Structure formats: C-alpha cells, structure tokens
Amino acid sequence: MSGEAELLLELKHRVGSCIDEAESKLHSLSQDIWSCPELAYEERKAHDKLVKFFSQEDGWRVDSHFKLETAFRASWVVGGREQEDVVNVGFLCEYDALPTIGHACGHNLIAEVGAAAALGLKAALETTKGLPVRVQVTVLGTPAEEHGGGKIDMLREGAFEGLDVVFMAHPSKEDAVYLPCVAEHDVTIKYQGKASHAASYPWEGINALDAAVLCYNNMSVLRQQMKPDWRVHGIIKHGGVKPNIIPAYTELEYYLRTLSCKDLPVLKKAERCFRSAAMATSCEVEVEFARNTFDNILRNTTLEELYQRNGKALGMDFTIDEDVLKNESGSTDFGNVTFVIPGIHPYFYIGSKALNHTEEYTVAAGDARAQFFTLRSAKALAMTALDLLLCPELLQRVKQEFTEAKRKENRI
Numbered sequence: 001m002s003g004e005a006e007l008l009l010e011l012k013h014r015v016g017s018c019i020d021e022a023e024s025k026l027h028s029l030s031q032d033i034w035s036c037p038e039l040a041y042e043e044r045k046a047h048d049k050l051v052k053f054f055s056q057e058d059g060w061r062v063d064s065h066f067k068l069e070t071a072f073r074a075s076w077v078v079g080g081r082e083q084e085d086v087v088n089v090g091f092l093c094e095y096d097a098l099p100t101i102g103h104a105c106g107h108n109l110i111a112e113v114g115a116a117a118a119l120g121l122k123a124a125l126e127t128t129k130g131l132p133v134r135v136q137v138t139v140l141g142t143p144a145e146e147h148g149g150g151k152i153d154m155l156r157e158g159a160f161e162g163l164d165v166v167f168m169a170h171p172s173k174e175d176a177v178y179l180p181c182v183a184e185h186d187v188t189i190k191y192q193g194k195a196s197h198a199a200s201y202p203w204e205g206i207n208a209l210d211a212a213v214l215c216y217n218n219m220s221v222l223r224q225q226m227k228p229d230w231r232v233h234g235i236i237k238h239g240g241v242k243p244n245i246i247p248a249y250t251e252l253e254y255y256l257r258t259l260s261c262k263d264l265p266v267l268k269k270a271e272r273c274f275r276s277a278a279m280a281t282s283c284e285v286e287v288e289f290a291r292n293t294f295d296n297i298l299r300n301t302t303l304e305e306l307y308q309r310n311g312k313a314l315g316m317d318f319t320i321d322e323d324v325l326k327n328e329s330g331s332t333d334f335g336n337v338t339f340v341i342p343g344i345h346p347y348f349y350i351g352s353k354a355l356n357h358t359e360e361y362t363v364a365a366g367d368a369r370a371q372f373f374t375l376r377s378a379k380a381l382a383m384t385a386l387d388l389l390l391c392p393e394l395l396q397r398v399k400q401e402f403t404e405a406k407r408k409e410n411r412i
C-alpha cells in the first residue's frame with residue numbers, strides 16, 4: 001500500500017473512532033431535537049441546541065441566526081498557508097418537524113449526521129501533518145425543509161458562497177445512495193363565498209366548500225392527462241365550520257411535482273382547475289404560488305460512488321430493489337443546492353421498516369436503535385470528504401461532472 005493510501009486509511013479510522021467517542025453527546029443532541037419538534041422557520045430550540053453544541057467544541061467559529069433566524073453556521077479551518085485557496089467542505093443539518101406527527105421524517109437524525117460528520121472530519125484533519133490543501137469544514141444549519149425551503153432562502157442570501165462540495169444524509173427505510181428527488185411547487189387556494197342559514201335561506205349563500213370540492217375533483221380529472229411520473233396531491237385545510245352554515249371560506253393546499261422544473265408548466269393547467277371551480281360556484285378565488293420552487297437533485301456519480309464504497313466498508317447494505325431505486329422519494333430544497341455546488345443526499349436505514357411521514361417513523365427516529373445507523377452514515381460522509389481532500393484529482397472530477405451535468409440540463 002502506498003504512503004498516501006495508508007494515510008487515508010488511518011484518517012478514516014480516526015473519523016470512526018472520534019465519532020464513536022462522541023456518541024453520547026451526539027445522541028443527546030438528536031434526542032433533544034426529537035423531543036421538542038418545531039415547525040419550519042420556528043426551530044428556535046433546535047437552533048439554540050446546535051449553536052451551543054458547536055460553541056462547546058474546540059476551535060469552531062459559530063454564527064448563530066446566520067442569514068435566517070433559525071439557521072446557523074459553524075466553521076473551522078486547518079492546514080496549508082494563510083494565503084492559499086481553501087477547499088471548503090460543507091455538511092448540512094436539517095431540524096424541522098411535521099405538524100401533529102413530530103419528527104416523522106427524522107430530521108433530528110439529519111442534524112446529528114451533519115454534526116457527527118463535521119466532528120469526525122475535523123478530528124481526522126487536525127492530526128494530519130502537511131495537508132496538501134488548506135481546508136475549511138463548514139456546518140450549515142438549514143431550517144424549513146418540510147415547508148418553504150430554507151436552503152433556497154439561504155442560497156438567495158449567499159449562505160453557500162465559497163463551498164466546494166456539500167454533504168447531507170436523509171433517514172429512510174433502506175440505505176440508498178440516490179433516490180429520485182423531484183421538482184416541486186406548492187400552491188394555496190382560497191375561496192371566498194357567503195354564509196347563510198343552510199336550511200332557511202340557502203339561496204342567499206355562496207358555498208365555498210362546493211368550490212373546494214370542485215377544485216379537488218378538477219385536479220383528479222387533470223391527473224388523467226399527466227405524465228406517469230408527475231404527482232399532484234392536496235388537502236382541504238379549511239372546509240367550513242358547521243353543517244347549518246353555508247361555508248363562506250375554504251382553503252386548499254396542493255403540492256405539484258414533476259421530474260424536473262421543465263415540466264412545472266403543469267402549474268398553468270392546475271391554475272385553470274382552481275379558477276374554474278370559483279367560476280362555477282360564484283366564489284372569489286385567490287391562488288397563491290409559493291415563494292420557492294424546489295429543484296430536482298442534480299446527481300454526482302463520482303461522489304455517489306465514493307460514498308457507496310465508504311458505506312460498504314462500514315457494512316451498509318445498499319438496496320438493489322429496482323422498485324425502490326426508481327420510485328420517487330419526494331422533494332428536497334437540497335435539490336436547489338446541487339445546481340449551485342456539487343453535493344450528495346444519500347438515504348440511510350435507521351433500523352426500522354416504517355415509512356417516512358408516519359407516526360411509526362417518528363417513533364423509529366427517536367429510538368436508540370437508530371443511533372448506530374445514523375453515526376455510520378456520518379462516518380461514510382466524512383470519509384468521502386477525506387477522499388476528496390487527500391486526492392485533489394477526485395475533487396476536480398467531481399467539479400467537472402457537476403459542470404457537465406448542469407450543461408446537459410441547460411442550467412449554465
């Protein structure tokens with residue numbers, strides 16, 4: 001084995017042992033976040049926990065409330081000479097929860113993975129003499145993945161500037177280096193009608209619930225004309241207050257998803273469904289498109305292969321089930337990040353076959369059994385970062401692939 005290969009192996013061991021040593025404080029971090037679920041943009045306690053966590057670690061510069069109230073940044077620099085360009089490696093922490101069912105997507109574990117990987121990488125790098133490059137390890141706390149898209153806000157604010165590569169990992173029911181993450185746009189539809197006694201003077205009323213029901217049915221009819229990989233799904237958030245009051249106000253929320261943003265003109269068709277329901281019922285309608293559009297994930301197979309190799313060495317069992325690998329796994333604001341900086345968003349098993357966004361998954365995300373798998377994923381991410389830092393040609397390859405993929409998507 002060459003000297004370089006030996007050093008890399010030794011540093012990977014150091015990543016593993018540092019993360020194992022920090023096991024108990026990392027577990028407390030994700031438990032604290034899990035036991036106090038907070039919604040998008042309101043993750044104040046999680047923000048404070050993570051800021052305190054990094055402030056108590058040696059050497060990190062911590063910026064609380066970084067660009068968004070509940071976002072943060074922690075960074076640490078090592079090696080090379082002051083004036084040299086820095087290779088800046090980012091790990092992302094998510095920590096928002098879902099309404100009523102808490103951490104049913106396991107974002108408490110995403111926060112733990114980001115923190116653990118950053119600690120592991122730092123521990124390995126600080127023992128290394130003569131690093132070929134100056135390195136910055138950056139942790140970004142990115143709020144509001146489940147609603148709104150905090151990473152998109154942060155990209156707009158320049159929070160990702162200077163990063164060369166970004167890593168995060170998402171809990172799931174299996175290990176997978178990539179699952180199709182699609183583009184998404186959200187819409188809120190509000191119908192205004194007129195209340196009246198539903199039995200005494202129904203002719204005086206304008207029924208906003210009828211508009212909502214027609215809207216829902218129009219969208220179901222539209223589904224027949226959609227491509228098989230498109231997804232539209234909605235809920236009625238307000239449907240009236242009492243059967244004997246003709247509903248004066250109703251509200252729906254729809255998520256519209258397509259493989260990439262190119263197909264999002266489905267929005268125009270959907271808008272006709274929303275507006276025609278208002279016309280048929282004489283209601284007023286307001287159609288509010290969300291501020292942010294979630295992009296699909298731009299893949300980087302160089303990063304994926306490195307992560308997979310490290311994951312396998314740690315005992316991960318990556319799924320080969322084609323149904324799983326081809327099936328959509330929803331959307332993420334990390335997609336937008338991958339069009340600006342090369343990155344990966346692998347999925348990791350947490351010791352349960354429960355499905356994300358269910359109460360069973362909330363239980364699994366808070367279970368101590370998830371810890372081994374969560375820390376294993378963090379190790380694989382930090383080891384992948386080490387591969388790039390010790391072999392600058394690999395980082396070059398990652399960047400080249402990124403540029404080519406963007407060109408193919410006409411995004412340059």
Ligand SMILES: NCCCC[C@H](NC(=O)CCN)C(=O)O
Nearest residue numbers: 145146147148186329330331332
């Ligand atoms: N509509 C706001 C975004 C919802 C994002 C959510 N994300 C996940 O489930 C993470 C796994 N990709 C979703 O896809 O519904």
